[in-house]
Amino acid sequence: MGALDEPRLLFPRLRPFYDWVAPLTWPLVRLTVGLMILPHGWPKLMAGVTATAQFALIKRGIAPAEPLAVVLIILETTGGLCVAP
Secondary structure, three states, X not given: OOOOOOOOOXXXXXXXXXXXXXXXXXXXXXXXXXXXXXXHHHHHHHHOHHHHHHHHHHHHOOOOHHHHHXXXXXXXXXXXXXXXX
């Protein structure tokens, strides 16, 4: 198989379907990943920086907890929202 060859289709008769859904694959992956990250950040956002620092970082011995809590909240909440669309 050369570098420019297409992969062999599992069901060749479904080529029209494969061609139809191919443009939807990356948006579907982005939506799935973004919506999986968001539930990790939303509770931290609702609890606040101090609670997130105490329950997610300090009890695991991670310091400096509050600045890292801010980073976690931003990455998991806004990151999930940015990846999803």
